[in-house]
Structure formats: C-alpha cells, structure tokens
Amino acid sequence: MSKRIEADDVDIYYGKFKAVEGVTMTIEPRSVTAFIGPSGCGKTTFLRSINRMHEVIPGAYVDGKITLDGDNIYDPGVDPVTVRGLVGMVFQRPNPFPTMSIRDNVLAGYKINGRRLAKSDADDLVERSLRGANLWEEVKDRLDRPGSGLSGGQQQRLCIARTVAVNPKVILMDEPCSALDPISTLAIEDLIRELKEDYTIVIVTHNMQQAARVSDVTAFFNIEGTGKPGKLIEMGPTEKIFSTPDVRATEDYITGRFG
Numbered sequence: 001m002s003k004r005i006e007a008d009d010v011d012i013y014y015g016k017f018k019a020v021e022g023v024t025m026t027i028e029p030r031s032v033t034a035f036i037g038p039s040g041c042g043k044t045t046f047l048r049s050i051n052r053m054h055e056v057i058p059g060a061y062v063d064g065k066i067t068l069d070g071d072n073i074y075d076p077g078v079d080p081v082t083v084r085g086l087v088g089m090v091f092q093r094p095n096p097f098p099t100m101s102i103r104d105n106v107l108a109g110y111k112i113n114g115r116r117l118a119k120s121d122a123d124d125l126v127e128r129s130l131r132g133a134n135l136w137e138e139v140k141d142r143l144d145r146p147g148s149g150l151s152g153g154q155q156q157r158l159c160i161a162r163t164v165a166v167n168p169k170v171i172l173m174d175e176p177c178s179a180l181d182p183i184s185t186l187a188i189e190d191l192i193r194e195l196k197e198d199y200t201i202v203i204v205t206h207n208m209q210q211a212a213r214v215s216d217v218t219a220f221f222n223i224e225g226t227g228k229p230g231k232l233i234e235m236g237p238t239e240k241i242f243s244t245p246d247v248r249a250t251e252d253y254i255t256g257r258f259g
C-alpha cells in the first residue's frame, strides 16, 4: 500500500525566487519522517511539492525529479489530480466543510474525484475511514450532523478520515497539531503511529518533542539568510539526529540555540 518517495536534486521556485535548493532524499514506506527547521527554510514548500500542490500557486514550479516507487510524479504525462489521490494532505488548521455532515465530509474527497458509490459501500467506507482515524466511536451516532460541530481535535481526525477514504499511499501533514490542545495533539500523534502501518507519512512540525515522539526519521532544513534558498542539511534516524547529529547547525537548532 504505502510507497517509497525519492527526491533527486529538487529546486523549488515561486516565480524567480528559488525557495528550496538541491533536495535529494529517500523516504521509506511505512515510516514517519519529520521535517524540522527554522521558519522560512522551505519545509512546507518542499512538502507541497510531493503531491504537486506547489504548482497551484501562479508562477510556482518545481525543477527536479520526485518519484513514488520509481514513477516520476513530474513526468509530462502525469495528471496532478492522480498524484493528489495517491498523496493525501492534512493541513495546519482542521478544514472540514462546515455545513456538510460528518458522513459527507468523509466522502468528500472520494466524490470530488468523480467516483460514485452505492449506499452500502459508502456506509462501509465512512465507517472504515472513521475507524482508521480513531473517530468512529465518538461520532457514530451523529454522522448526519455538521462537521463543524466537532471539537478541533475531532475535526482534525475527521480531515484525516477524509484523506484516508481516498485510499492514498502517502499522507503529508503540515503542522497538523499546531491548532490543537495537548490532549488532542497526543490523540493525533497516537493516530500517526498507527497510520504508518499502512502509509508513508511525512510531517512538518515546529515541535521538537513531537518530532522525537512520532518520527522514525528526521530531516533538518536550514536557510543561510533572507532571500536565500532553504536546503536539506541533514537527515537520519530521529534518535541519532536528536542525540549525535553530524552537523553543528542541526544540534544548535534542536537544543534551541537558534530558530
């Protein structure tokens, strides 16, 4: 189910501005990889290039190769919509469709892709996805109520259910807990650990403890100064990056000396 991601010398631009330079990395299936680094070093930009969301911004483009199990998602014949089906994304702020029911929120991604479902199949998919997002028990009696009636943490799990429902191979998460309280944060972190059994997971986080708690591998990005591109400095097993990184800047960032 889950796929290996390989980036090969990836540069990412907003018009003339090169925001990210020369990223080469491999992300293994069934693992959680955390992207860390100071503000503006290109973590989100690089994350969004993994499902071809970056190019949605006018003038923005990616130069280089990113493959999923060897298939280049930037090959000219590849439809970005297909890529976004394979590589789901969860955002910083939970963004369920507010007036839509919980049930329809789960099915939303599936329906946007133009697919139809028999009612019983839809019921199965809703239950499976909500169970997968550890939300079923809390919402099974109110599936027809609006998604906006849930707590922030529940809304984020609903968004994860919506992502899972499309059956992706990779799930990207851009600071998925930054708008949540500590209890909801721990619930999402538990969920991330469960999801990695089935998906390749990449998470951007500013929270060092979170990176240490949930990720198998950590990638540290840095930037030399304003107007300069962000670069991947060091990537390795989270335990090593947090105890004996090879690069001084990584250690300084992790110990809170800068960033």
Ligand SMILES: Nc1ncnc2c1ncn2[C@@H]1O[C@H](COP(=O)(O)OP(=O)(O)OP(=O)(O)O)[C@@H](O)[C@H]1O
Binding pocket: 014, 017, 019, 037, 038, 039, 040, 041, 042, 043, 044, 045, 046, 057, 227, 230
């Ligand atoms: N839509 C945009 N148009 C132009 N430049 C952008 C745009 N979005 C981001 N940038 C620039 O690209 C660079 C990288 O930004 P990005 O948001 O990827 O960094 P980040 O590491 O995720 O930062 P943060 O931790 O603050 O979210 C920054 O210089 C930023 O100003």
